[in-house]
Amino acid sequence: MSHLPTERLAALVDEAPTPAELAHLASCAECARERAAYLSLAELASAESSRLGKPLTTWESLAPALVADGVIDDGRGLHFRARHVRRPWLQAAAAVLMLTGGVIAGRWSAHAPAFTPGMAVATTTPGDTAGFRTIQEARTAQAQSQSVYQTATAYLAQHDTTGQSSDSPSAMRARLAALDRARDVMGEALNEAPYDPVINGYYLTTLGQREATIRRLNTVLPASMRMTSY
């Protein structure tokens, strides 16, 4: 009897041999060895299923795509913080920091002259918490500050052309990527120290600048390439 064909031996890994094949395998050392080799191959393949490897993906590349896709709640940091911060003076401090830091950074990004914080927030400083008589009052001020900051940032992004010529789209994309990294870092820091006003301020400033950069970028990109998120 001739030897079993190669593909038949390969099939015998998971198919039962016929009586004739069984008889041949019992008497032919070469075919028996080949069959054993295929069984070894099957064992190797089975072990392969549990082998782990270095991931092909990185969170740094995946996260922006998930944000753009709406899978990651981009406002998560704000919501997370709101659940944990219960001290009104800290909320007020964060709002002030957000406003001053955001405006400073906004002017900086527009290559404007240095800005004096007292110009914009002359009536409120972090030590001025006595100015709030109730939690509700502080919260209202916080909401107003956020609104003012966002409106100012949007306005500056769309109308303040100072220095825009030196901001190429590639430079703004690089800034956007850097701000994304900064946001991730500050977001993690916020998880560890949710009450820290400095971290709160930096985090909010980063978010504001990120939004401003997207808006600025949209003013220099063709309509078909404009971004609504990143």
Place this chain on the structure above:
Amino acid sequence: MESESLIIRHAIDGDERALRALWTRHAPHIDMVVRRLVGGDADTAADIAQEVWIQIFRALPSYRGDSQFSTWAHRIAVNRTLNALRKTRRLSSMETDVQEDSAAVEPDHDRSFVAESIEAAAAKLSPGARAVFMLHDVEGYTHEEIAESLGITTGGSKSQLFKARAKLRSLLAHLVDGKDVGLSRKDTGHVAPAY
């Protein structure tokens, strides 16, 4: 450690930390599935793995917990990878390969090639044969499941598998047969049986 079901609930809500926790826990396995199906092209594998994870997280609200998350994500990874390979036409000749019973493996230009692992050896197979081998012998799919996934017949799946095994047996001779390293059936001068 936070239970996986709780992490998944947070992830569905868009919590980045929870999403990242799932990715950290399962990427070594899921990305490996993609790598095995794609073969040696690392850039393509990385691109597809990225698509796979986006798809997994998009579909997360539909996860009902009927199976382990790893099993559910694994299934998405396989389907998404096969779809991506189809788009890049890597699997376009699959049915032709099977129906014509033509070479299911790519021409062996380098007969001295000795693979160090299943993954390296399988990279030498044609995309269709590699997909069938990986799905059946590594991932544990049945021929019926493979046929459905690849749009071929179960007979075609079996044919591809046996050809793939024969090729891999040769490439991995030093691992599966210590005595006859590099000696293929062709080299032994055996004659095919009459039955």
